[in-house]
Amino acid sequence: MEHEDPRTRILDAAEELFYGQGIQAVGMDAVRTASGVTMRRLYQHFPSKNDLVEAYLQRRDGRWRASLAVHVSRAGGTPRDQLLAVFDWLGQWFAEPGFRGCAFVNSFGELGATTPVVAAAARHHKEEFSGYLAGLAEAAGAPPGTAAHLALLAEGAITTAAVHGDPTAAADAREAARLLLDAALAGRP
Amino acid sequence: MEHEDPRTRILDAAEELFYGQGIQAVGMDAVRTASGVTMRRLYQHFPSKNDLVEAYLQRRDGRWRASLAVHVSRAGGTPRDQLLAVFDWLGQWFAEPGFRGCAFVNSFGELGATTPVVAAAARHHKEEFSGYLAGLAEAAGAPPGTAAHLALLAEGAITTAAVHGDPTAAADAREAARLLLDAALAGRP
Protein backbone atom coordinates (compact mmCIF):
# COMPACT_ATOMS: atom_id res chain seq x y z
CA MET A 1 0.00 0.00 0.00
CA GLU A 2 2.82 2.37 0.65
CA HIS A 3 4.32 1.81 -2.77
CA GLU A 4 1.39 3.39 -4.49
CA ASP A 5 2.26 6.16 -6.85
CA PRO A 6 3.40 9.29 -5.06
CA ARG A 7 0.66 11.48 -6.41
CA THR A 8 -2.01 9.32 -4.83
CA ARG A 9 -0.18 9.16 -1.53
CA ILE A 10 0.18 12.93 -1.51
CA LEU A 11 -3.48 13.45 -2.26
CA ASP A 12 -4.52 10.91 0.36
CA ALA A 13 -2.44 12.65 3.01
CA ALA A 14 -3.57 16.10 1.92
CA GLU A 15 -7.22 15.10 1.98
CA GLU A 16 -7.07 13.69 5.47
CA LEU A 17 -5.18 16.69 6.82
CA PHE A 18 -7.01 19.43 4.96
CA TYR A 19 -10.42 17.99 5.71
CA GLY A 20 -9.66 17.15 9.31
CA GLN A 21 -7.93 20.35 10.36
CA GLY A 22 -8.71 22.98 7.76
CA ILE A 23 -6.51 23.99 4.89
CA GLN A 24 -4.66 26.91 6.41
CA ALA A 25 -3.92 24.93 9.54
CA VAL A 26 -1.95 22.35 7.56
CA GLY A 27 1.50 23.19 6.27
CA MET A 28 3.15 21.65 3.27
CA ASP A 29 5.63 20.03 5.62
CA ALA A 30 2.81 18.17 7.36
CA VAL A 31 1.61 16.88 4.00
CA ARG A 32 5.12 15.81 3.18
CA THR A 33 5.54 13.96 6.45
CA ALA A 34 2.14 12.26 6.25
CA SER A 35 2.65 11.18 2.67
CA GLY A 36 6.18 9.94 3.25
CA VAL A 37 7.33 11.69 0.15
CA THR A 38 10.22 14.06 -0.27
CA MET A 39 9.71 17.78 -0.54
CA ARG A 40 11.10 17.81 -4.04
CA ARG A 41 8.61 15.20 -5.22
CA LEU A 42 5.77 17.03 -3.53
CA TYR A 43 6.46 20.21 -5.44
CA GLN A 44 7.15 18.19 -8.55
CA HIS A 45 3.58 16.95 -8.57
CA PHE A 46 1.95 20.09 -7.19
CA PRO A 47 3.94 23.23 -7.94
CA SER A 48 2.17 25.19 -5.23
CA LYS A 49 -0.12 24.62 -2.29
CA ASN A 50 -2.93 26.14 -4.32
CA ASP A 51 -2.52 23.41 -6.89
CA LEU A 52 -2.64 20.79 -4.19
CA VAL A 53 -5.77 22.32 -2.69
CA GLU A 54 -7.42 22.42 -6.07
CA ALA A 55 -6.58 18.79 -6.77
CA TYR A 56 -7.78 17.80 -3.32
CA LEU A 57 -11.15 19.43 -3.86
CA GLN A 58 -11.53 18.11 -7.36
CA ARG A 59 -10.78 14.52 -6.40
CA ARG A 60 -13.01 14.69 -3.37
CA ASP A 61 -15.89 16.04 -5.42
CA GLY A 62 -15.65 13.14 -7.83
CA ARG A 63 -15.36 10.53 -5.11
CA TRP A 64 -18.17 11.97 -3.04
CA ARG A 65 -20.65 12.13 -5.85
CA ALA A 66 -19.67 8.74 -7.19
CA SER A 67 -20.11 7.15 -3.78
CA LEU A 68 -23.53 8.73 -3.46
CA ALA A 69 -24.57 7.62 -6.93
CA VAL A 70 -23.42 4.06 -6.28
CA HIS A 71 -25.34 3.85 -3.03
CA VAL A 72 -28.50 5.27 -4.55
CA SER A 73 -28.43 3.13 -7.66
CA ARG A 74 -27.76 0.01 -5.58
CA ALA A 75 -30.71 0.90 -3.37
CA GLY A 76 -32.96 0.47 -6.37
CA GLY A 77 -36.67 1.06 -5.94
CA THR A 78 -38.70 3.88 -7.37
CA PRO A 79 -37.19 7.29 -7.99
CA ARG A 80 -38.98 8.37 -4.85
CA ASP A 81 -37.18 5.67 -2.87
CA GLN A 82 -33.91 6.68 -4.46
CA LEU A 83 -34.39 10.27 -3.36
CA LEU A 84 -34.89 9.06 0.18
CA ALA A 85 -31.86 6.81 -0.15
CA VAL A 86 -29.80 9.96 -0.59
CA PHE A 87 -30.55 10.82 3.02
CA ASP A 88 -29.71 7.33 4.18
CA TRP A 89 -26.35 7.72 2.53
CA LEU A 90 -25.90 11.05 4.27
CA GLY A 91 -26.60 9.34 7.57
CA GLN A 92 -23.87 6.79 6.93
CA TRP A 93 -21.47 9.56 6.00
CA PHE A 94 -22.26 11.55 9.13
CA ALA A 95 -21.50 8.53 11.27
CA GLU A 96 -18.05 8.01 9.80
CA PRO A 97 -15.25 8.76 12.24
CA GLY A 98 -13.70 12.13 11.54
CA PHE A 99 -16.78 13.51 9.82
CA ARG A 100 -16.50 17.25 9.89
CA GLY A 101 -19.10 18.56 7.48
CA CYS A 102 -18.82 19.37 3.82
CA ALA A 103 -15.25 19.86 2.67
CA PHE A 104 -16.43 22.40 0.13
CA VAL A 105 -18.43 24.48 2.55
CA ASN A 106 -15.53 24.42 4.97
CA SER A 107 -12.99 25.49 2.41
CA PHE A 108 -15.40 28.06 1.01
CA GLY A 109 -15.72 29.66 4.41
CA GLU A 110 -12.00 29.58 4.92
CA LEU A 111 -10.69 30.59 1.52
CA GLY A 112 -13.65 31.39 -0.71
CA ALA A 113 -13.24 35.11 -0.31
CA THR A 114 -9.55 35.14 -1.24
CA THR A 115 -9.08 32.15 -3.54
CA PRO A 116 -11.43 32.11 -6.52
CA VAL A 117 -10.63 28.52 -7.44
CA VAL A 118 -11.89 27.36 -4.06
CA ALA A 119 -15.11 29.31 -4.42
CA ALA A 120 -15.59 27.87 -7.90
CA ALA A 121 -14.99 24.33 -6.66
CA ALA A 122 -17.60 24.73 -3.95
CA ARG A 123 -20.11 26.18 -6.38
CA HIS A 124 -19.48 23.40 -8.84
CA HIS A 125 -19.85 20.71 -6.21
CA LYS A 126 -23.15 22.08 -5.00
CA GLU A 127 -24.46 22.55 -8.51
CA GLU A 128 -23.66 18.99 -9.41
CA PHE A 129 -25.36 17.71 -6.31
CA SER A 130 -28.44 19.83 -6.95
CA GLY A 131 -28.51 18.67 -10.54
CA TYR A 132 -28.34 15.07 -9.42
CA LEU A 133 -31.30 15.55 -7.10
CA ALA A 134 -33.18 17.37 -9.84
CA GLY A 135 -32.70 14.39 -12.13
CA LEU A 136 -34.09 12.00 -9.55
CA ALA A 137 -36.97 14.34 -8.74
CA GLU A 138 -37.91 14.66 -12.36
CA ALA A 139 -37.85 10.89 -12.76
CA ALA A 140 -40.12 10.67 -9.75
CA GLY A 141 -42.53 13.05 -11.40
CA ALA A 142 -42.21 15.66 -8.69
CA PRO A 143 -43.10 19.22 -9.58
CA PRO A 144 -40.23 21.61 -10.25
CA GLY A 145 -39.00 23.17 -7.04
CA THR A 146 -39.15 19.96 -5.05
CA ALA A 147 -35.57 19.11 -5.89
CA ALA A 148 -34.44 22.48 -4.57
CA HIS A 149 -36.35 21.84 -1.34
CA LEU A 150 -34.67 18.49 -0.88
CA ALA A 151 -31.28 20.00 -1.64
CA LEU A 152 -31.81 22.56 1.10
CA LEU A 153 -32.68 19.79 3.54
CA ALA A 154 -29.58 17.83 2.63
CA GLU A 155 -27.39 20.89 2.88
CA GLY A 156 -28.83 21.78 6.25
CA ALA A 157 -28.38 18.24 7.49
CA ILE A 158 -24.72 18.22 6.57
CA THR A 159 -24.01 21.44 8.41
CA THR A 160 -26.13 20.53 11.41
CA ALA A 161 -24.55 17.11 11.76
CA ALA A 162 -21.10 18.68 11.58
CA VAL A 163 -21.65 21.41 14.13
CA HIS A 164 -23.55 19.23 16.57
CA GLY A 165 -21.45 16.15 15.92
CA ASP A 166 -24.69 14.24 15.76
CA PRO A 167 -25.74 12.10 12.77
CA THR A 168 -29.46 12.21 13.59
CA ALA A 169 -29.83 15.24 11.37
CA ALA A 170 -29.91 12.81 8.46
CA ALA A 171 -32.99 11.05 9.80
CA ASP A 172 -34.71 14.38 10.46
CA ALA A 173 -33.94 15.52 6.95
CA ARG A 174 -35.12 12.23 5.53
CA GLU A 175 -38.44 12.55 7.33
CA ALA A 176 -38.93 16.11 6.13
CA ALA A 177 -37.98 15.05 2.62
CA ARG A 178 -40.49 12.24 2.74
CA LEU A 179 -43.26 14.61 3.79
CA LEU A 180 -42.41 17.10 1.06
CA LEU A 181 -41.99 14.45 -1.56
CA ASP A 182 -45.17 12.52 -0.84
CA ALA A 183 -47.16 15.74 -0.68
CA ALA A 184 -45.68 16.80 -4.00
CA LEU A 185 -46.42 13.44 -5.58
CA ALA A 186 -49.92 13.20 -4.13
CA GLY A 187 -51.58 15.27 -6.82
CA ARG A 188 -49.80 13.43 -9.61
CA PRO A 189 -50.08 10.09 -11.40
CA MET B 1 -18.53 57.98 15.07
CA GLU B 2 -14.82 57.51 15.21
CA HIS B 3 -14.63 58.54 18.83
CA GLU B 4 -16.61 55.58 19.96
CA ASP B 5 -14.98 53.55 22.65
CA PRO B 6 -12.00 51.59 21.36
CA ARG B 7 -13.41 48.22 22.23
CA THR B 8 -16.38 48.75 19.95
CA ARG B 9 -14.23 50.04 17.14
CA ILE B 10 -11.94 47.04 17.45
CA LEU B 11 -14.85 44.63 17.40
CA ASP B 12 -16.44 46.40 14.45
CA ALA B 13 -13.25 46.17 12.45
CA ALA B 14 -12.61 42.58 13.50
CA GLU B 15 -16.11 41.52 12.57
CA GLU B 16 -15.96 43.01 9.13
CA LEU B 17 -12.54 41.54 8.42
CA PHE B 18 -13.02 38.13 10.01
CA TYR B 19 -16.41 37.62 8.44
CA GLY B 20 -15.42 38.95 5.05
CA GLN B 21 -12.09 37.21 4.62
CA GLY B 22 -11.93 34.40 7.14
CA ILE B 23 -10.21 34.52 10.49
CA GLN B 24 -6.84 33.10 9.62
CA ALA B 25 -6.58 35.36 6.60
CA VAL B 26 -6.74 38.46 8.79
CA GLY B 27 -3.74 39.47 10.85
CA MET B 28 -3.86 41.48 14.03
CA ASP B 29 -2.15 44.29 12.19
CA ALA B 30 -5.05 44.50 9.75
CA VAL B 31 -7.47 44.76 12.66
CA ARG B 32 -5.32 47.45 14.18
CA THR B 33 -5.23 49.46 10.96
CA ALA B 34 -8.94 49.10 10.28
CA SER B 35 -9.90 50.05 13.81
CA GLY B 36 -7.51 53.00 13.94
CA VAL B 37 -6.32 51.92 17.33
CA THR B 38 -2.80 51.40 18.51
CA MET B 39 -1.34 47.96 18.92
CA ARG B 40 -0.98 48.45 22.63
CA ARG B 41 -4.65 49.28 23.05
CA LEU B 42 -5.65 46.35 20.90
CA TYR B 43 -3.84 43.89 23.14
CA GLN B 44 -5.02 45.79 26.18
CA HIS B 45 -8.61 44.97 25.33
CA PHE B 46 -8.01 41.53 23.84
CA PRO B 47 -4.88 39.86 25.21
CA SER B 48 -4.70 37.44 22.31
CA LYS B 49 -6.23 36.89 18.92
CA ASN B 50 -8.19 34.01 20.36
CA ASP B 51 -9.86 36.38 22.79
CA LEU B 52 -10.74 38.71 19.96
CA VAL B 53 -12.17 35.87 17.92
CA GLU B 54 -14.22 34.70 20.85
CA ALA B 55 -15.58 38.19 21.49
CA TYR B 56 -16.33 38.60 17.80
CA LEU B 57 -18.37 35.42 17.68
CA GLN B 58 -20.15 36.13 20.92
CA ARG B 59 -21.20 39.63 19.91
CA ARG B 60 -22.27 38.50 16.48
CA ASP B 61 -24.38 35.72 17.93
CA GLY B 62 -26.25 38.15 20.15
CA ARG B 63 -26.78 40.67 17.40
CA TRP B 64 -27.86 38.13 14.86
CA ARG B 65 -30.45 36.51 17.05
CA ALA B 66 -31.71 39.82 18.36
CA SER B 67 -32.15 41.15 14.85
CA LEU B 68 -34.07 38.02 13.88
CA ALA B 69 -36.28 38.21 16.95
CA VAL B 70 -37.06 41.88 16.34
CA HIS B 71 -38.04 41.24 12.75
CA VAL B 72 -40.21 38.28 13.62
CA SER B 73 -41.99 39.94 16.51
CA ARG B 74 -42.61 43.07 14.45
CA ALA B 75 -44.08 40.89 11.70
CA GLY B 76 -46.82 39.89 14.10
CA GLY B 77 -49.45 37.50 12.88
CA THR B 78 -49.96 33.94 14.00
CA PRO B 79 -47.07 31.79 15.16
CA ARG B 80 -47.26 30.12 11.76
CA ASP B 81 -46.77 33.49 10.07
CA GLN B 82 -43.91 34.25 12.41
CA LEU B 83 -42.17 31.02 11.46
CA LEU B 84 -42.44 32.00 7.83
CA ALA B 85 -41.21 35.49 8.68
CA VAL B 86 -37.95 33.87 9.76
CA PHE B 87 -37.31 32.97 6.15
CA ASP B 88 -38.20 36.45 4.97
CA TRP B 89 -35.61 37.78 7.35
CA LEU B 90 -33.09 35.29 5.97
CA GLY B 91 -33.85 36.59 2.49
CA GLN B 92 -33.07 40.14 3.55
CA TRP B 93 -29.86 38.99 5.17
CA PHE B 94 -28.75 37.08 2.08
CA ALA B 95 -29.25 40.19 -0.03
CA GLU B 96 -27.02 42.34 2.13
CA PRO B 97 -23.77 43.32 0.44
CA GLY B 98 -20.89 41.24 1.69
CA PHE B 99 -23.07 38.34 2.75
CA ARG B 100 -20.86 35.32 2.99
CA GLY B 101 -22.85 32.69 4.84
CA CYS B 102 -23.01 31.91 8.51
CA ALA B 103 -20.07 33.30 10.45
CA PHE B 104 -20.26 30.37 12.82
CA VAL B 105 -20.29 27.71 10.16
CA ASN B 106 -17.39 29.43 8.43
CA SER B 107 -15.31 29.69 11.57
CA PHE B 108 -16.25 26.17 12.55
CA GLY B 109 -14.93 24.85 9.27
CA GLU B 110 -11.81 26.90 9.60
CA LEU B 111 -10.94 26.51 13.27
CA GLY B 112 -13.47 24.14 14.82
CA ALA B 113 -11.07 21.22 14.78
CA THR B 114 -8.23 23.05 16.51
CA THR B 115 -9.92 25.71 18.65
CA PRO B 116 -12.54 24.33 21.02
CA VAL B 117 -13.96 27.74 21.88
CA VAL B 118 -14.87 28.27 18.22
CA ALA B 119 -16.56 24.91 18.00
CA ALA B 120 -18.48 25.66 21.18
CA ALA B 121 -19.58 29.06 19.89
CA ALA B 122 -20.90 27.52 16.69
CA ARG B 123 -22.75 24.82 18.58
CA HIS B 124 -24.23 27.36 20.95
CA HIS B 125 -25.38 29.62 18.13
CA LYS B 126 -27.11 26.79 16.31
CA GLU B 127 -28.70 25.48 19.46
CA GLU B 128 -30.11 28.88 20.31
CA PHE B 129 -31.50 29.27 16.83
CA SER B 130 -33.06 25.81 16.89
CA GLY B 131 -34.51 26.53 20.29
CA TYR B 132 -36.01 29.74 19.01
CA LEU B 133 -37.67 27.93 16.13
CA ALA B 134 -38.88 25.23 18.49
CA GLY B 135 -40.57 27.85 20.64
CA LEU B 136 -42.38 29.32 17.67
CA ALA B 137 -43.35 25.88 16.39
CA GLU B 138 -44.76 24.87 19.73
CA ALA B 139 -46.77 28.09 19.88
CA ALA B 140 -48.08 27.28 16.44
CA GLY B 141 -49.18 23.88 17.66
CA ALA B 142 -46.93 22.01 15.26
CA PRO B 143 -46.00 18.45 16.16
CA PRO B 144 -42.53 17.90 17.59
CA GLY B 145 -40.01 17.42 14.83
CA THR B 146 -41.38 20.18 12.66
CA ALA B 147 -39.06 22.73 14.22
CA ALA B 148 -36.08 20.55 13.40
CA HIS B 149 -37.26 20.29 9.80
CA LEU B 150 -37.55 24.05 9.51
CA ALA B 151 -34.14 24.50 11.10
CA LEU B 152 -32.61 22.22 8.48
CA LEU B 153 -34.23 24.27 5.73
CA ALA B 154 -32.92 27.51 7.18
CA GLU B 155 -29.47 26.07 7.62
CA GLY B 156 -29.44 24.77 4.07
CA ALA B 157 -30.66 28.10 2.74
CA ILE B 158 -27.84 29.98 4.46
CA THR B 159 -25.17 27.73 3.02
CA THR B 160 -26.72 27.59 -0.41
CA ALA B 161 -27.15 31.34 -0.62
CA ALA B 162 -23.53 31.80 0.41
CA VAL B 163 -21.98 29.36 -2.03
CA HIS B 164 -24.16 30.37 -4.96
CA GLY B 165 -24.18 34.04 -4.05
CA ASP B 166 -27.89 33.95 -4.74
CA PRO B 167 -30.54 35.02 -2.21
CA THR B 168 -33.35 33.04 -3.82
CA ALA B 169 -32.55 30.13 -1.53
CA ALA B 170 -34.55 31.97 1.12
CA ALA B 171 -37.68 31.94 -0.99
CA ASP B 172 -37.21 28.24 -1.79
CA ALA B 173 -36.75 27.46 1.87
CA ARG B 174 -39.78 29.53 2.78
CA GLU B 175 -41.93 27.65 0.31
CA ALA B 176 -40.72 24.28 1.60
CA ALA B 177 -41.28 25.47 5.16
CA ARG B 178 -44.79 26.55 4.31
CA LEU B 179 -45.58 23.15 2.82
CA LEU B 180 -44.20 21.30 5.82
CA LEU B 181 -45.82 23.61 8.29
CA ASP B 182 -49.29 23.62 6.77
CA ALA B 183 -49.19 19.86 6.37
CA ALA B 184 -48.16 19.51 9.99
CA LEU B 185 -50.89 21.88 11.16
CA ALA B 186 -53.58 20.33 8.96
CA GLY B 187 -54.44 17.51 11.30
CA ARG B 188 -54.57 19.78 14.36
CA PRO B 189 -57.02 22.28 15.81
Added chain:
DNA sequence: CACTGGCGAGAACGATCGTTCTCACTTCCG
Protein backbone atom coordinates in the same frame (compact mmCIF):
# COMPACT_ATOMS: atom_id res chain seq x y z
C1' DC C 1 36.35 3.93 -15.81
C1' DA C 2 34.72 8.79 -16.02
C1' DC C 3 30.91 11.65 -16.21
C1' DT C 4 26.34 13.36 -16.38
C1' DG C 5 21.89 13.66 -14.39
C1' DG C 6 18.58 12.77 -11.19
C1' DC C 7 17.57 11.44 -6.39
C1' DG C 8 16.66 11.77 -0.99
C1' DA C 9 17.12 14.37 3.04
C1' DG C 10 16.85 18.35 5.01
C1' DA C 11 18.76 23.04 5.61
C1' DA C 12 18.03 27.68 4.08
C1' DC C 13 15.45 31.76 2.64
C1' DG C 14 12.25 35.41 2.60
C1' DA C 15 7.77 36.62 4.01
C1' DT C 16 4.27 36.95 7.38
C1' DC C 17 2.16 36.34 11.77
C1' DG C 18 1.13 36.99 16.83
C1' DT C 19 3.04 39.30 20.43
C1' DT C 20 6.12 42.33 23.02
C1' DC C 21 9.35 46.02 23.57
C1' DT C 22 11.45 50.67 22.87
C1' DC C 23 11.34 55.42 23.17
C1' DA C 24 10.06 60.01 22.95
C1' DC C 25 6.32 62.55 24.67
C1' DT C 26 2.39 63.97 27.38
C1' DT C 27 -0.33 64.35 31.59
C1' DC C 28 -1.42 64.40 36.08
C1' DC C 29 -0.46 65.26 41.08
C1' DG C 30 2.54 66.49 45.02
Added chain:
DNA sequence: CGGAAGTGAGAACGATCGTTCTCGCCAGTG
Protein backbone atom coordinates in the same frame (compact mmCIF):
# COMPACT_ATOMS: atom_id res chain seq x y z
C1' DC D 1 8.48 72.58 39.16
C1' DG D 2 9.59 67.45 39.01
C1' DG D 3 8.91 62.92 38.38
C1' DA D 4 5.78 58.72 37.87
C1' DA D 5 2.81 56.67 34.94
C1' DG D 6 0.64 56.06 30.80
C1' DT D 7 0.32 56.89 25.67
C1' DG D 8 1.07 56.60 20.45
C1' DA D 9 3.74 54.94 16.78
C1' DG D 10 6.07 51.55 15.17
C1' DA D 11 10.25 48.58 15.38
C1' DA D 12 11.72 44.15 17.01
C1' DC D 13 11.39 39.26 18.07
C1' DG D 14 10.64 34.48 17.66
C1' DA D 15 7.92 31.22 15.33
C1' DT D 16 5.95 29.32 11.29
C1' DC D 17 4.90 29.02 6.51
C1' DG D 18 5.53 28.26 1.40
C1' DT D 19 9.12 27.54 -1.51
C1' DT D 20 13.81 26.74 -3.16
C1' DC D 21 18.57 25.36 -2.76
C1' DT D 22 22.54 22.54 -1.31
C1' DC D 23 24.96 18.49 -0.99
C1' DG D 24 26.28 13.81 -0.90
C1' DC D 25 24.96 9.71 -3.33
C1' DC D 26 23.61 6.44 -6.90
C1' DA D 27 22.52 4.76 -11.70
C1' DG D 28 23.11 4.69 -16.25
C1' DT D 29 25.82 5.76 -20.58
C1' DG D 30 29.99 6.26 -23.70
